[in-house]
Amino acid sequence: EAQVTQNPRYLITVTGKKLTVTCSQNMNHEYMSWYRQDPGLGLRQIYYSMNVEVTDKGDVPEGYKVSRKEKRNFPLILESPSPNQTSLYFCASRSTDTQYFGPGTRLTVL
Amino acid sequence: GEDVEQSLFLSVREGDSSVINCTYTDSSSTYLYWYKQEPGAGLQLLTYIFSNMDMKQDQRLTVLLNKKDKHLSLRIADTQTGDSAIYFCAESDTGRRALTFGSGTRLQVQP
Numbered sequence: 001e002a003q004v005t006q007n008p009r010y011l012i013t014v015t016g017k018k019l020t021v022t023c024s025q026n027m028n029h030e031y032m033s034w035y036r037q038d039p040g041l042g043l044r045q046i047y048y049s050m051n052v053e054v055t056d057k058g059d060v061p062e063g064y065k066v067s068r069k070e071k072r073n074f075p076l077i078l079e080s081p082s083p084n085q086t087s088l089y090f091c092a093s094r095s096t097d098t099q100y101f102g103p104g105t106r107l108t109v110l
Numbered sequence: 111g112e113d114v115e116q117s118l119f120l121s122v123r124e125g126d127s128s129v130i131n132c133t134y135t136d137s138s139s140t141y142l143y144w145y146k147q148e149p150g151a152g153l154q155l156l157t158y159i160f161s162n163m164d165m166k167q168d169q170r171l172t173v174l175l176n177k178k179d180k181h182l183s184l185r186i187a188d189t190q191t192g193d194s195a196i197y198f199c200a201e202s203d204t205g206r207r208a209l210t211f212g213s214g215t216r217l218q219v220q221p
Contacts, residue, residue: 099209
């Protein structure tokens, strides 16, 4: 079954404690991306990756890092989380015309 | 930059048709999408349309695209309570693979 998986699904942490949200896809897609969803703002792209070792900033990259060492995985790293990064995060991978989303990770930073 | 706008809320009675509207600004948009998000869930791709099409129908869903006015609509026939969700319009072009999302329309279906 084609899918995008994320872990963890829920996370509560404290300001400044580094965390990583993992993302994995089994469709051999080259393009992957991270979005955050906030009330009234829809989804905004954080970072994207066109292929292995190729990453670039999206619309709201501040406070985030990513890596793409292998095609299937695209982790999102928060080196020093802050309360304004409390949000719902979605990983996605894209074929030619369709984007598949993971189930989401709800992050709360206290 | 690119912008996608939707109304925030729509309420309909069960059995009626729902029409959710979306406008976008990017004239180079190639793909236009409708996603559904149920409470606590991720985004489910409902349907998409290429910019060279005017209409696409898929069972109870009808997508209409007015490229001149940059207006996209999603019509849900015979709306059911299970259709209650947030519906997101999104667009992208072939060069920019990121999707630009609207803020979502919350559809409430009353029994």
